[in-house]
Amino acid sequence: MALMVLGLLLFLGVHSTRVFADDWRSAMVQRLGLLQWKGLYSLLSILGFVLIVIGFKQARQESLVLWTSPGWMRHVTALLMILAMVLFVAAYIPGNWFKARFHHPQALSVKTWAVAHLLAVGVLADVVLFGAFLAWAVVVFIAARRRDRANHTVYAPANPIGTTAALATGLAAWSIFALLLHGPLIGVRPLGY
Incomplete structure (x- = not known):
């Protein structure tokens, strides 16, 4: 269950930056550039999603x-x-x-x-x-x-x-x-x- 929760925190956290840290998000886009920000965002989203899938499969077993x-x-x-x-x-x-x-x-x-x-x-x-x-x-x-x-x-x-x-x-x-x-x-x- 811990792996799934970690994946949820990562995936949903990344997808919540506009809600909870919009100023930070804007600063990061300005600092990194839009393309690099989207790349980092996508990479973290994919990692979170993979952790959710693996963790969910494990958690459902028990x-x-x-x-x-x-x-x-x-x-x-x-x-x-x-x-x-x-x-x-x-x-x-x-x-x-x-x-x-x-x-x-x-x-x-x-x-x-x-x-x-x-x-x-x-x-x-x-x-x-x-x-x-x-x-x-x-x-x-x-x-x-x-x-x-x-x-x-x-x-x-x-x-x-x-x-x-x-x-x-x-x-x-x-x-x-x-x-x-x-x-x-x-x-x-x-x-x-």
Whole structure:
């Protein structure tokens, strides 16, 4: 569990610099240059992610079961994951309703992903992992919305093409991951087959 927690601290810490140390982040970008900052940021993110994956795999071997969800909850989780995937891709597709309405769909995606998995799995390692990401996403979303208000940020309006592209891409991503990749990569078949 310690390795996973270390990975979470590193990964989520790096992804929180804008929230908790924006002045330091700006100074580092100024000092290193944008390209080198992004390289360092990426390197630390990848290291944190690798530690999370290895630590999670180890922690699940010995973790305590805190609760058992009913079998039908996996269907609720699958539906929430469709929404999570749509929100995730909406952050990168211009002119979609999700970005126009929520402004930070990727943070909402992480929240939805975490809640969906917390509903389905009550193993201690999972609760620590998804709980940490949920708490982080809540804080990041609030901070981003505050920053938008302070900067009077205006988001582009939605259009049918952008919204359709976000929905189609999100559904395709969910289908590929849930039906083909989740089992081999994570070791759990979310829909049972």
